[in-house]
Amino acid sequence: MKVDRHIHTPFCPHGSQDSLQAYVEKAIQLGFQEISFTEHAPIPENFVDPTPEQDSGMSMTQLENYLKDVHHIKEQYANDLKINVGLEVDYIDGFETKTTQFLNEYGPHLDDSILSVHFLRFDRQYFCLDYSPEAFAHIVQKFGSVSKTYDKYYETLLKSVNYDLGLFKPKRIGHITLVHKFKKQFPCPNRFTEKINTILLAIQQQNLELDYNAAGLFKPLCQEAYPAPDVLELARKKKIPLVYGSDAHCAKDLGQGYETLFSC
Ligand SMILES: [Zn+2]
Ligand SMILES: [Zn+2]
Incomplete structure (x- = not known):
C-alpha cells in the first residue's frame, strides 16, 4: 500500500501556506492510498523554543483548529483517501511530564503520531539540532x-x-538520523554502530516503527534519507517496520523521494 505518513500543513509556523486540500489532491494524484498529517505539536508552555523565530511548533491556540480542520478534510475525502489526524511530538529531555500530560489529553483524538528529537540539552540550555548549519556549528x-x-x-x-x-506515546520514531542533516559540512569520524544497535533493539522490543523519511535526500548538506543507509540496513535486519514519510512542508513535496527510498 502506498502511504505517506509524515506531512506538515499550513498550521506549521515554519512551513508553507499550502492548503490541506492541496496536499490531499497531490496525494490522490500520486496514487497514495493513505496519508497522515503530522503537524509539529505545540512545544511545552514552559519550554523556551531556542530557534530565532520560535517557530518550531504550532501554537497551543491553533491546536483545536488544526484538529478540527484535519478531521473535516478526512471526512470530506473519506471515499478517495484514508487521511489520518496526527501530530509530530517532540521528545524534550527534562520535559517528559509535560509531554505525557499533553499526550494524555490529545492522544485520544489522534489516529497517528511521531515522536521526534529536534532539541538537544546542554545543562539547562537547549539547542535546535536541525535549524541551520550555523546553528549546528554553535552546537558543535x-x-x-x-x-x-x-x-x-x-x-x-x-x-x-x-x-x-x-x-498515547507515539508508535513511530521520527527521522532517526536527523543529526546527519549537515553532515557534508560536519563529517563525523564515528559510526556509533553500538549505540544505534541499542536504540534499534529498544525500538524492536517495544514494537515501535521507524519514520522512513525522505526529506534528508533533498537537503544539500545531507543527500541521504533518514535512516541513513547503514542504519536502514540494521533496521531491516531487525524487521522494524519502516513507514515512508515525505516530511513535506509544502504540497509539491508530498511523496518526494518515494521511488528512491523503495528502490534500495
Ligand atoms: Zn517542520
Ligand atoms: Zn521533524
Missing part, C-alpha cells in the same frame, strides 16, 4: 566536537525510545 562548539554532538543526539534518542510517555 558547545559540545566540543561533532562526535560529542552525535553522541548526545543518540543518547537523547535512546531516552525518547525508552521513556514511558504514557498510553
Whole structure:
C-alpha cells in the first residue's frame, strides 16, 4: 500500500501556506492510498523554543483548529483517501511530564503520531539540532566536537525510545538520523554502530516503527534519507517496520523521494 505518513500543513509556523486540500489532491494524484498529517505539536508552555523565530511548533491556540480542520478534510475525502489526524511530538529531555500530560489529553483524538528529537540539552540550555548549519556549528562548539554532538543526539534518542510517555506515546520514531542533516559540512569520524544497535533493539522490543523519511535526500548538506543507509540496513535486519514519510512542508513535496527510498 502506498502511504505517506509524515506531512506538515499550513498550521506549521515554519512551513508553507499550502492548503490541506492541496496536499490531499497531490496525494490522490500520486496514487497514495493513505496519508497522515503530522503537524509539529505545540512545544511545552514552559519550554523556551531556542530557534530565532520560535517557530518550531504550532501554537497551543491553533491546536483545536488544526484538529478540527484535519478531521473535516478526512471526512470530506473519506471515499478517495484514508487521511489520518496526527501530530509530530517532540521528545524534550527534562520535559517528559509535560509531554505525557499533553499526550494524555490529545492522544485520544489522534489516529497517528511521531515522536521526534529536534532539541538537544546542554545543562539547562537547549539547542535546535536541525535549524541551520550555523546553528549546528554553535552546537558543535558547545559540545566540543561533532562526535560529542552525535553522541548526545543518540543518547537523547535512546531516552525518547525508552521513556514511558504514557498510553498515547507515539508508535513511530521520527527521522532517526536527523543529526546527519549537515553532515557534508560536519563529517563525523564515528559510526556509533553500538549505540544505534541499542536504540534499534529498544525500538524492536517495544514494537515501535521507524519514520522512513525522505526529506534528508533533498537537503544539500545531507543527500541521504533518514535512516541513513547503514542504519536502514540494521533496521531491516531487525524487521522494524519502516513507514515512508515525505516530511513535506509544502504540497509539491508530498511523496518526494518515494521511488528512491523503495528502490534500495
Ligand atoms: Zn517542520
Ligand atoms: Zn521533524
